Amino acid sequence: MTQLDVRPQAGGTAPGAVPADGGVRGKGLGGNSVGLMGSAVIGVSTVAPVYCLTSTLGSTAGEVGVQMPAVFLAGFLPMLLVAFAYRELNKAVPDCGTSFTWTVKAFGPRVGWMCGWGLVIATIIVLSNLAGVATSYFWLLAGEITGSESIAALDDSKPVHILTCLALIAIATAISYRGMTATKGVQYALVGLQLVVLAVFVAMAVQKAGSGEFASSLDFSWSWLNPFAVQSFAAFTAGLSLSIFMFWGWDACLTANEETVGSEKTPGRAALIAMVVLVGSYLATGVAAQMAVGSGDSGLGLANPETSDNVFAALAGPVMGPGLGILLFVAVLASAAASLQTTFIPVARTVLAMSSYEALPASYARVHPRFRTPGRATVMAGVATGVFYTVMTLVSEHVLVDTIYALGLMICFYYALTAFACAWYFRADLTRSFRDLAFKGLFPVVGGLLLTAVFGKTLHDMWDPAYGSGSEVLGVGSVFVIGVGLLLLGVVLMLVMQRRSPAFFRGEILTRETPALVVED
Secondary structure, three states, rough: OOOOOOOOOOOOOOOOOOOOOOOOOOHHHHHHEEEEEEEHHHHHHHHHHHHHHHHHHHHHHHHHHHHHHHHHHHHHHHHHHHHHHHHHHHHHHOOOHHHHHHHHHHHOOOHHEEEHHHHHHHHHHHHHHHHHHHHHHHHHHHHHHHHHHHHHHHHHHHHHHHHHHHHHHHHHHHHHHHHHHHHHHHHHHHHHHHHHHHHHHHHHHHHHHHHOHHHOOOOOOOOOOOHHHOOOHHHHHHHHHHHHHHHHOOOOHOOHHHHOOOOOHHHHHHHHHHHHHHHHHHHHHHHHHHHHHHHOOOOOOOOOOOOOOOOHHHHHHHHHHHHHHHHHHHHHHHHHHHHHHHHHHHHHHHHHHHOOOOOOOHHHHHHHHHOOOOOHHHHHHHHHHHHHHHHHHHHHHHHHHHHHOHHHHHHHHHHHHHHHHHHHHHOOOOOOOOOHHHHHHHHHHHHHHHHHHHHHHHHHHHHHOOOOOEEEOEEEEEHHHHHHHHHHHHHHHHHHHHHOOOOHHHHOOOOOOOOOOOOOO
């Protein structure tokens, strides 16, 4: 179908001139498509809470033991502080380019371009991972429903796995292509299912702990919430990295700001609501699971290496029984599928914004005339995800695993840059009131520094070949090579675009100015 080109020139300005709004452009997206609740649901869905819990509860317990809930809180802190930065920046500049647009306006086109690249490549990696997880749980659930081990084993067939994965990516791309209204309807059902199943699991786990049915059950202790009780700093940082991954994706509701009712304030509020729902779900589930089966490394213990990468598969039957236990499999599949679909939102809209401001080829700035979505950018994200996953799977399972491990580097990179951009962008406001100093300066800077520290520690750990799959390249860990290599690839692509679109990189398209003071309610 024909695409609508909505790359507006700065209306009424001379060629090369910058409009009074600092160059921010409308992009033709479907406005007022999502309200506060829908935006918060998109934020929760993108994080995929049930999938994150089943894949990281065991790993985190293995690193920090019973302090696992405390590490969840510690991971929540920098994300909350960065969320304040997103909220304040969105009030001033409600642009779907979010991190890209804001860092361009704060630090200039090159830093902004790299920040946008960090978001895009992180999202492609996550989309690939989610598609693989959804595929595996699709066949696992099919095997559970039919009682056939041969059907469940179809996931072990590489051709079947890849074809199923590509089909799921195509379905998710098609839903995202049709707009925010279609996305919102699907997400209400899938997110609601996840939260209800988690609530049932928490209630039954607490009941099992009280009954003493499991020998490894533990009585609740407030010391579980004390991060200073972790045995070593290395264990704490390892657990913190896992925890930060569990919160990634809440900013999807900000990238839909141009399609949200009350675009200046609603997305920021939705992000904070999503964060509260997530940390509440993680703490309740982590505490209940630990009470029921403990954090030991044998039997049903959360840190058992044989089950730690998929905790809910091991606990579904013992905690919820064979009848209700299957709901956990359904919830994990729903979680991965829901996140697969909503994760297209940030990457497509970031690419749309970068193209609208001439930082990427102009063709990606086209919006579908009927659905009012970044159609070409959405399809590009789907194709890139399918190609990336297929190639990585065929080349080596180790490469795919190490690419996922490198994800934390990208997350810390662009979140930290956005946090620092907030403080610099609003630097003229910081002496106006204590609120401005705290929410526009202090909180974002502290959040950025915490994520920078995790970035540095992760970069150091990645150098060791033992990090990730254990693969190496000339004695250097393959996770380090992949993580740093992807960032350097962004530098190369930026230099190519600099030759193709010099106006953007000269600061003529999106300005670097400090804004006028924002009037608060």
